[in-house]
Amino acid sequence: MRRVLIAAAVACLAAVGLSTPVLAAGAGSVKLQAGEWSFAGPFGFFDKAAMQRGFQVYREVCAGCHGMEYIAFRNLADLGYNEAEIKAIAAEYEVMDGPDDEGEMFMRPARPADLMPTPYRNDNEARANNNGALPPDLSLIAKARANGADYLYSLILGYDEAPADVEVPDGMYYNSAYSGNLIAMPQPIYGDDVEYTDGAPSTPEGLASDLTHFLMWAAEPKMEIRKRIGVAAVFFLSIFLIMSYLAKRRVWADIH
Numbered sequence: 001m002r003r004v005l006i007a008a009a010v011a012c013l014a015a016v017g018l019s020t021p022v023l024a025a026g027a028g029s030v031k032l033q034a035g036e037w038s039f040a041g042p043f044g045f046f047d048k049a050a051m052q053r054g055f056q057v058y059r060e061v062c063a064g065c066h067g068m069e070y071i072a073f074r075n076l077a078d079l080g081y082n083e084a085e086i087k088a089i090a091a092e093y094e095v096m097d098g099p100d101d102e103g104e105m106f107m108r109p110a111r112p113a114d115l116m117p118t119p120y121r122n123d124n125e126a127r128a129n130n131n132g133a134l135p136p137d138l139s140l141i142a143k144a145r146a147n148g149a150d151y152l153y154s155l156i157l158g159y160d161e162a163p164a165d166v167e168v169p170d171g172m173y174y175n176s177a178y179s180g181n182l183i184a185m186p187q188p189i190y191g192d193d194v195e196y197t198d199g200a201p202s203t204p205e206g207l208a209s210d211l212t213h214f215l216m217w218a219a220e221p222k223m224e225i226r227k228r229i230g231v232a233a234v235f236f237l238s239i240f241l242i243m244s245y246l247a248k249r250r251v252w253a254d255i256h
């Protein structure tokens, strides 16, 4: 029995400890850099300041090509914005509404309940504007790729001179993190692309890290709650295990 108990305790601890992602061995020459993430591990949390900066970078740099159509403005409350700030952010965008009394669709300033508008009306327009390549929606991208956080961080920082033996066709760019190393997205971040108001470093690494915080939140906004419940469940089960063991000892005390 004692051995079973020890094994169960070890399993509980391992379940908590092993939830940090393991870097993939990498397909071919794909190279990933591991970042330091506040949201990693069983006690992970979202860094609100980093997410707000990441949202700023998304708006000022990425939103020209990538939509985030599953995020409503009111969801930005998770980033620490209050109602008035969210209203003000939403009002900077226009969304289509209607039909009006004449049956016409019309544009109006966005409200907190609206989803964020996308840069293109449809995939065909998106491709036509990007040499035939489709910039994917970024709402869920952090969960749609293996090692989401490290991958996004590495992808944004992965632009490099192509090695001599790799030919880069027109409209393609060399990227050490992208599968196949040739991507149709031009390098989006060079450092100092946006002006941060909180004095955080706007180096390429800083911007890429902030973006990753923001995109991880977008893909799994309920992560903090999930992890908190997980930790509480493991804690409860550990207590329960000890109590079951003590009860067992008592019940079997007379039997030798």
Ligand code: HEC
Binding pocket: 057, 058, 061, 062, 063, 064, 065, 066, 130, 133, 134, 135, 136, 141, 145, 152, 155, 156, 182, 183, 184, 185, 186, 188, 189, 211
């Ligand atoms: C000029 C337009 C443009 C801008 C600006 C841009 N992208 Fe892209 N992005 C693209 C295109 C086009 C693709 C598709 C690439 C392909 O299919 O080869 C893409 C693909 C991606 C992908 C998917 C890679 C994969 O694994 O499939 C991610 C993630 C991404 N972009 C993130 C960003 C982020 C973050 C920013 C802002 C810092 C950004 N992009 C800015 C055009 C853009």
